[in-house]
Amino acid sequence: MLKVSNLHSGYGKTQVLDGIDFEVNKGEIVTLIGANGAGKTTTLKTLCGVIPTMSGKIEFEGRDMTGSSTYDMVETGISMIPEGRQLFPNFTVRDNLIMGSFKRTARPIVRQKMDEVLQIFPRVKERLNQLAGSLSGGEQQMVAIARGMMADPKLLMFDEPSLGLSPILVQQMFDIVRDITNHGVTVLLVEQNVYRTLRLADRGYVLENGAIVISGTGEELLGNAHIKKAYLGH
Secondary structure (H helix, E strand, O other): OEEEEEEEEEEOOEEEEEEEEEEEOOOOEEEEEOOOOOOHHHHHHHHHOOOOEEEEEEEEOOEEOOOOOHHHHHHHOEEEEOOOOOOOOOOEHHHHHHHOOOOOOOHHHHHHHHHHHHHHOHHHHHOOOOEHHHOOHHHHHHHHHHHHHHOOOOEEEEEOOOOOOOHHHHHHHHHHHHHHHHOOOEEEEEOOOHHHHHHHOOEEEEEEOOEEEEEEEHHHHHOOHHHHHHHOOO
16 A cells, blocks of 8 residues: 655755655554654654655555645545644534545545544544543544544554553553554554554564664564564563
């Protein structure tokens, strides 16, 4: 579904990604793991068109999307749940969800998508008429994910979805990610909780200093000596 080849990108003249290659197949949960500053968020923002590609190639379903705008990326089927939720706090939960259906092909099916996401997030359904800014952190994260799904994405990218959540809500978040794939959405996941992420993911890539240094199945990476030492404290 997604193929990234020799991708270089960064901020202004500062290069962050140094020629990374990876792919995501339809129906998979693929994770990018690495320390702070490794280039994980930069990768997601480049795939969304928020940060321009310096060189390399981004293909989505066989189509060259290199250099495409954020609007075109969303229209093609790529959506992102950003770190920090970034909701509209003074809008109701319902209006936040409707904002997610701005995509041209999502507008005609807004009621269908609303019903679908509210089945996944019953707590969100209870809060539809409340201001998004009045919700707890966990509830806001659920609204952010539900909003991303309103765009009817083929590939949904998560940037640190469990950040700031209690341990119980962290487990719920991982259950939700799995549930989303059961609804036919492919997932690219950036997450600080490396152990839970690798248990969940089909495959993973390790980013260090803007380069991919290790890749494999989630199970293989959990057993990797370098990852145990660097990320799992073993």
